[in-house]
Amino acid sequence: xxxxxxxxxxxxxxxxxxEVEDNGFSRRVMHRLPNRxxxxxxLFNLLVAAVSLFLFxxxxxxxxxxxxxxxxxxxxxxxLTAIPDRFDLGIYILVMTGLTxxxxxxxxxxxxx
Amino acid sequence: xxxxxxxxLVAQVIVFRNNRAFDTLVKKYQSSxxxxxxxxxxxxxxxxDDLAQExxxxxxxxxxxxxxxxxxxxxxxxxxxxxxxxxxxxxxxTDDLETTQVDRLYQTTQENVGAKxxxxxxxxxxxxxxxxxxxxxxxEDLAIDKIAAVTGMPVxxxxxHLSRGKEKLSNFLKRNGYGETR
Numbered sequence: 001x002x003x004x005x006x007x008x009x010x011x012x013x014x015x016x017x018x019e020v021e022d023n024g025f026s027r028r029v030m031h032r033l034p035n036r037x038x039x040x041x042x043l044f045n046l047l048v049a050a051v052s053l054f055l056f057x058x059x060x061x062x063x064x065x066x067x068x069x070x071x072x073x074x075x076x077x078x079x080l081t082a083i084p085d086r087f088d089l090g091i092y093i094l095v096m097t098g099l100t101x102x103x104x105x106x107x108x109x110x111x112x113x
Numbered sequence: 114x115x116x117x118x119x120x121x122l123v124a125q126v127i128v129f130r131n132n133r134a135f136d137t138l139v140k141k142y143q144s145s146x147x148x149x150x151x152x153x154x155x156x157x158x159x160x161x162d163d164l165a166q167e168x169x170x171x172x173x174x175x176x177x178x179x180x181x182x183x184x185x186x187x188x189x190x191x192x193x194x195x196x197x198x199x200x201x202x203x204x205x206x207t208d209d210l211e212t213t214q215v216d217r218l219y220q221t222t223q224e225n226v227g228a229k230x231x232x233x234x235x236x237x238x239x240x241x242x243x244x245x246x247x248x249x250x251x252x253e254d255l256a257i258d259k260i261a262a263v264t265g266m267p268v269x270x271x272x273x274h275l276s277r278g279k280e281k282l283s284n285f286l287k288r289n290g291y292g293e294t295r
Contacts, residue, residue: 001279001280005279005283008291009251018148025165026140026143030132030139034173
């Protein structure tokens with residue numbers, strides 16, 4: 001092929017080359033992406049829940065919880081008047097609240113993307 | 114530098130599940146991928162966008178298989194090329210067409226005197242493989258070895274397709290008076 005013909009083709013192609021405007025194309029692609037992270041998270045949560053339930057059952061969790069509730073119910077007055085006991089409960093409530101909000105915060109941050 | 118940026122973005126998607134990084138990659142390459150499909154489909158915008166979306170989704174789901182043996186753009190074009198040929202195969206099965214008939218769909222042997230001299234008219238003259246090689250070479254500025262990597266064809270075959278494609282394009286342009294005005 002002659003050089004002149006090569007240049008003609010090259011020039012023609014360069015003139016015809018256009019950039020394609022996005023016009024929401026990227027947004028549509030991102031919406032259609034498979035949601036891998038949520039699927040993995042659900043599976044992980046399910047697994048942890050299953051293991052927790054299993055451990056709860058084999059270590060007689062129901063009986064333990066019932067005995068504990070029973071103990072609280074019969075000693076409420078003593079518990080409220082006993083400052084050292086109240087202090088322990090306070091720490092317990094603080095720790096559980098902290099863990100709960102910590103988990104919620106982590107879940108919120110993780111879900112943000 | 115561009116290659117380093119792409120690798121960094123890919124790593125962010127794979128390791129940190131950072132979808133914003135993938136969004137950056139989509140915005141960066143959407144024009145060239147969609148343009149590639151516009152040229153293969155001879156200007157069918159809807160079909161091109163569908164195929165381009167499929168390309169990016171496949172890229173996303175297979176991102177962990179990107180081994181950095183080639184540039185990210187070459188890898189992406191390879192996916193696009195495979196997506197296009199998968200589409201053609203599905204179309205052949207649906208329409209029960211022979212390959213030669215499919216070629217004829219995208220090719221005219223008739224002289225269309227006075228036809229608008231645009232890129233799609235010129236690309237109609239070419240067979241699929243010639244069109245792919247010509248558009249990747251002239252429109253996407255890929256070197257011959259990169260085109261070979263994208264298409265899986267030997268370098269010699271790419272050169273043959275380019276040579277035949279240029280011959281047909283040259284004849285078409287001259288027939289339509291393009292060469293005479295320069």
